[in-house]
Amino acid sequence: MLMYIFEKNKRMSLENTQAQMRKGILEFCILSIIDKQESYPSDILEQLKAAKLIVVEGTLYPLLTRLKKLELLAYRWEESSSGPPRKYFSLTPKGKEFLNNLGTTWEELHQAVALITSK
Amino acid sequence: MKRTISVNIKGTNFIIEEDGYELLQNYFNRLEQSLKNEDGKSEIIEDIEYRVAELFSELLSDRKTVIELSDVQSIISTLGQPEDFIEEGENAFETAEPVDNAGNSRKFFRDEENGRIAGVCSGLALYFGIDVMVVRAIFLIVFFLGAFSVPVYFILWVITPKIKSNVDRLKTQGKAVTVDSLKEEMEGAAHRFKKHSKSFAHRLKNNENRNYNVSRIIRLITTVIGVGILIGALSLLVPLVTFGVLDTPFIPAQTDFGFLSFSSINELFLETDLDIFWMKMSVLVIGFSIVSFLILLGLRFLFNIRNKGYKVLTSSFFIFGILGIVSASFISMKTVRNLANEAEIEKKVGVVDAPVLKIYSNIHTLNLDANYKININDGNGVITILDNKVYNEGIKLEYRLSKDSLYHVYQKFSANSYAYKTAIVKAKNIRHGISIENDELHINTDFTFPLKDKMRDQEVAVIIEIPKGKRVNMQNANITLRRDAIDFDEDFEYEFQSGFLNGSGEYKHW
Numbered sequence: 181m182l183m184y185i186f187e188k189n190k191r192m193s194l195e196n197t198q199a200q201m202r203k204g205i206l207e208f209c210i211l212s213i214i215d216k217q218e219s220y221p222s223d224i225l226e227q228l229k230a231a232k233l234i235v236v237e238g239t240l241y242p243l244l245t246r247l248k249k250l251e252l253l254a255y256r257w258e259e260s261s262s263g264p265p266r267k268y269f270s271l272t273p274k275g276k277e278f279l280n281n282l283g284t285t286w287e288e289l290h291q292a293v294a295l296i297t298s299k
Numbered sequence: 300m301k302r303t304i305s306v307n308i309k310g311t312n313f314i315i316e317e318d319g320y321e322l323l324q325n326y327f328n329r330l331e332q333s334l335k336n337e338d339g340k341s342e343i344i345e346d347i348e349y350r351v352a353e354l355f356s357e358l359l360s361d362r363k364t365v366i367e368l369s370d371v372q373s374i375i376s377t378l379g380q381p382e383d384f385i386e387e388g389e390n391a392f393e394t395a396e397p398v399d400n401a402g403n404s405r406k407f408f409r410d411e412e413n414g415r416i417a418g419v420c421s422g423l424a425l426y427f428g429i430d431v432m433v434v435r436a437i438f439l440i441v442f443f444l445g446a447f448s449v450p451v452y453f454i455l456w457v458i459t460p461k462i463k464s465n466v467d468r469l470k471t472q473g474k475a476v477t478v479d480s481l482k483e484e485m486e487g488a489a490h491r492f493k494k495h496s497k498s499f500a501h502r503l504k505n506n507e508n509r510n511y512n513v514s515r516i517i518r519l520i521t522t523v524i525g526v527g528i529l530i531g532a533l534s535l536l537v538p539l540v541t542f543g544v545l546d547t548p549f550i551p552a553q554t555d556f557g558f559l560s561f562s563s564i565n566e567l568f569l570e571t572d573l574d575i576f577w578m579k580m581s582v583l584v585i586g587f588s589i590v591s592f593l594i595l596l597g598l599r600f601l602f603n604i605r606n607k608g609y610k611v612l613t614s615s616f617f618i619f620g621i622l623g624i625v626s627a628s629f630i631s632m633k634t635v636r637n638l639a640n641e642a643e644i645e646k647k648v649g650v651v652d653a654p655v656l657k658i659y660s661n662i663h664t665l666n667l668d669a670n671y672k673i674n675i676n677d678g679n680g681v682i683t684i685l686d687n688k689v690y691n692e693g694i695k696l697e698y699r700l701s702k703d704s705l706y707h708v709y710q711k712f713s714a715n716s717y718a719y720k721t722a723i724v725k726a727k728n729i730r731h732g733i734s735i736e737n738d739e740l741h742i743n744t745d746f747t748f749p750l751k752d753k754m755r756d757q758e759v760a761v762i763i764e765i766p767k768g769k770r771v772n773m774q775n776a777n778i779t780l781r782r783d784a785i786d787f788d789e790d791f792e793y794e795f796q797s798g799f800l801n802g803s804g805e806y807k808h809w
Contacts, residue, residue: 197486221350236379238330241346245339263356264309264349 202233208286209233210243211271211279214253220266244269252278303365308352309345314364319371323351326375333381347378408471409461414518418461425471432602439529439601525600532593539586543579567689567754570637574630581627588620638715638756642722645762651706653738656763658696658773660804661732661743687750692802694731694744694759698771699795700780701764706771708733708740709762714748715755725752731759744802773798774806 209231213224221240228234247253252275255267271279302317315323330347334340354374355366410421420438424431462468541547546560561582565575595613683690701707710733714725725748732743746759765771771778780796798808 197483201486221346222353236384237350237377238347238379238381238384241343241350242334242337242339242385244346245337245343249339264311264352266353267346267349 205286206233206239207243207247208279208282210240210247211252211275211282214269215271215276215279218268218270220258220268222266224269247275250278251275308355309348311352311356313352313355313359313366315366315371316368319366319368322368322371322375326378326381330381333385337385350378408467410468410471422462422471425468428472435601439526521600525597528593528597528600532590532597535586535593536590539583539590543583543586563684566750567684569630569634570753574633577626578630581623581630584619584623585627588616588623592616592620637717637753639717640719640722641713641715641756642719642726643711643713644723644726646710646712648708648710648733648761649735651708651735651738651740652704653706654769655738656706656740656765656769656771657738658740658742658763658771660774660800660806661741662802662804684750688747689750689752689754689757690745690747691757692745694742694746694761694800696742696798696800696806697760697762697795698778698780698797699762699764701766704766706766706769707764708735709764711760711762712757713760714752714757722755725755725757728752729757729759733761742800744800744804773808776806776808778808 206228209228210224213219213227217223221244224244225234225237225240228240234240244253248255248269251272253269254272255269257265258268260266303314304317304320306313306315306320327344327348330344331340334343337343351374354377355370358366358370407426408422409418410425414421420434421431424434427434462471542561546562562575562579565578569575569578592613595609595616599609697711710731712726712729712731714722714729716722716725729746729748731746732741734741740761740763742761746757748757763771765778765780769779778796778798796809798806800806
């Protein structure tokens, strides 16, 4: 218990804050990418990197596994002519609903932040 | 000149320089170490292996056939260090928490936004920088200990202002109200919102009750229901412990100790010691399962519990409850079987030669006092247990036609058991006082049998055979055998009649 309280009292550094903010948005973006088109990890990485949302590729994999655990994602295997077989991810109905809700939340947050910071 | 190694990664063979291979091996070892607390550890590692294989494939061409150390280094920097992209559990997700800033005095506000009832606990949690669950748990414990926290809660509700702005929220946490801290708080709010939308159930709630007030009312109702269930569970626990565990006597009866306890009632009815033990255990298991189940249910309403342990615990208490009921039913059925066979035995008391037989009742021989007519429990009797004997009240009287000119009196004892043989033994063990003095028949209104025989529907009837044309005098009322108009057969022209003498000596003719 004391350890827990102690942990929570640790001050968060700027770096940590940025990482947190990015991380929350990351899930939303991954789901959006997959929603547009069934994708395999390298596809997703390419788009995330282009948007400068991730720095290192390793970040993606634990997230994909977690989203799959939450039954928001499903995948199928496909053979590739130039390398190992690929996992193609798609959204489950639950995932689609989840994404819709995140979209609404994002809109609300975006407006809220815009309103506050413009003052 | 360097040595190379052939490595198979996810079905593809690569030729890698030895030091490059060692670096890669070391990378995956660290990855595994960082992931040791993660759920889908092996799957994440596998996915990354696929990615490595893919990146390697892209590097190779007709000209380049070997993966060099520098290639491995660049791929590792693309993937990133495991320590950088893997967080330790969910803790990293928690928002920034209060820090004591010297010179910024803390102020206590109610946090209605995150509160259950009026936000007192949430406010306290913010103020002390601890989890709101901890504060609520403390409140609940204190509440059940002395209901002391309820007035305190209402006092704090009334005297403290609620958080109206983020400035207030920062004050509650004792933070300096600066642009930076406000910004941080906003990020915290954004994160709280996200955390909520992450949980499926919460998301549904948010959808249905976008209206802030509606969701607050629902939180209030669930809190009230939760507390109600907890109070119910604890009020069940009190009788369960008093009567089930401490075995406090509570069933009114006349015994050496005044009242009968749950165990002694079991002893009265159940056949063997093993049955008694099982029955007691079953009832305790049923009781504690219900109480535990209710406590868990109540806590579920109060706190958003959703983990595997909770489900396992709830279902195991449910199963325990069912097992208890099955076991109790089994013993009950076994006991009912002990009532299956009834045996009746008749014993001749004597013969009376008189114009009229007068019947008198000896009331309650246990409490006999010549000066008083004692009426206990409106004559319906109570179970009395003294010196390992059970005293029961109420005697049946049966009248039939005598075959000669004399009155014949018999006692009929009946008892039930699983076999006729044992039923007869139990019937024989019944003791009932009856005596004939000249033309008077004195009948005790109670009878006894040994406690070890158990309650097996033991009954006593007095059979009186009345000569043709004669009568019996019972408490100043005459009883004659009625003629049966329908039956023309001489031998059976008198109807069988009966009556009942209750514990207080009142007679009722049927």
